[in-house]
Structure formats: structure tokens, C-alpha cells
Amino acid sequence: MAQIEKTGVILAGGRSSRFGSDKALAPYQGKPLIWHALKALRHSVARLYVVNRQLTDYRGLNLQGARIIMDLLPDYHPLGGVYSALRQIDAPSMIVAACDQPRLQPQYLNLLGATPPEYDLALGLWKNTVQPLPGLYRKNLLDPLRDLITQDAAGLKDLVKHVRTRLYFEGEIVAVDPLGVSFIDIDTPQDLEEFSHDAH
Numbered sequence: 001m002a003q004i005e006k007t008g009v010i011l012a013g014g015r016s017s018r019f020g021s022d023k024a025l026a027p028y029q030g031k032p033l034i035w036h037a038l039k040a041l042r043h044s045v046a047r048l049y050v051v052n053r054q055l056t057d058y059r060g061l062n063l064q065g066a067r068i069i070m071d072l073l074p075d076y077h078p079l080g081g082v083y084s085a086l087r088q089i090d091a092p093s094m095i096v097a098a099c100d101q102p103r104l105q106p107q108y109l110n111l112l113g114a115t116p117p118e119y120d121l122a123l124g125l126w127k128n129t130v131q132p133l134p135g136l137y138r139k140n141l142l143d144p145l146r147d148l149i150t151q152d153a154a155g156l157k158d159l160v161k162h163v164r165t166r167l168y169f170e171g172e173i174v175a176v177d178p179l180g181v182s183f184i185d186i187d188t189p190q191d192l193e194e195f196s197h198d199a200h
Helices: 033-042 079-088 106-113 139-150 156-161 189-199
Strands: 007-011 047-052 067-070 093-098 121-126 129-138 165-168
Touching (some): 033 047, 033 093, 033 106, 047 079, 079 129, 079 139, 129 139, 129 156, 139 156
Parallel strands (some): 007 047, 047 067, 121 165
Antiparallel strands (some): 093 129, 121 129
């Protein structure tokens, strides 16, 4: 599959407070959750990064060749995670997803990666809800992100109000991800149990 976007980022710097442990390492189909997210993203990018609170947490894991970088603002996850990636990675844009999204569809990631350059941000609109991850984030979002963090904004969705955004609507998404599984995220052990059961 063509690597149409050079850089991909997985956010793994959250506190996992609702999960009770580092959910990036929670097993799903015999592999850690983060492995599944990285594998999917690897299909669509040439360079791959993980943003985390510690540089050493995932030693010994198969990270699909990803490099770990520090979350500079771990108390502001996920805003701080995206800001940290844009600040530290030399790339004009990047596809960003979360470590607890094990069903990312490469076709949807490629759709994001093909967003015209006049847009600063590209996100999906699924079930009438803006989905901030996965999304395409461009380098010139650094200042708007910093402003939102300073204002204690609720989250990444607030960016839509301030920057040039390409929203992909449900009719467009179903052509590449018919069930919208790219947006599934795992917040609790119960979520993981239910999701693992449904996947069989």
C-alpha cells in the first residue's frame, strides 16, 4: 500500500485512570493494544512515533520501528500529546491516533493523509460526533494548540472552531471503513472484554 503520508504518531501518554493500568500494554488477540494501532498505522506512513510520558516504558516490545518521544505536557493529554509531536517531529503534517484504537483501518488513514494542503486539520464526523482521533494534524497547528492548552480547553475537538478543517462525513467514511471501527477506543477493562468478545 502506498505510504501517502510520511509521518504517523500514536499517543500513549494518558494516565489510563479509568483502565487502572497502562492500557497500551493490555492484551488484545495476543498482542498489546498499542501493537495493533502501530501495525495499522505502519501501512500508511514511512515514519512512526509514539508519544509517551516515559522514554523507557515499552522496551522489548515490537513497536513496528516506531521511535518514542516524550510527552512535553502530560497533564494536558491528548492536546499536549499532539502538541508534543508537532513540536518535536520534523514533518509538515502527521496522522495521529491513540494507543487504544486497535481497529484502525489503513484505508481511512490513507483518506486522511490525502487531505488537500489548504486544510490544517482533517477529522471524521461519525454518528454526528467529531472524532479527533485518528486525524491529520499539520505543523501550523502549534500556536492554536498552545492557545487551547493555555485556556484549559476541553480537548482536540475545540480546534475545529479555530482552524481550517476538513471534516469527512459519514457517507465518505463508510466507503473505506463501513462500520466506523477506526473510531473504537478502549477506556476500561470492561470495554476491552466486550470488544474482544465482539471481535470473535
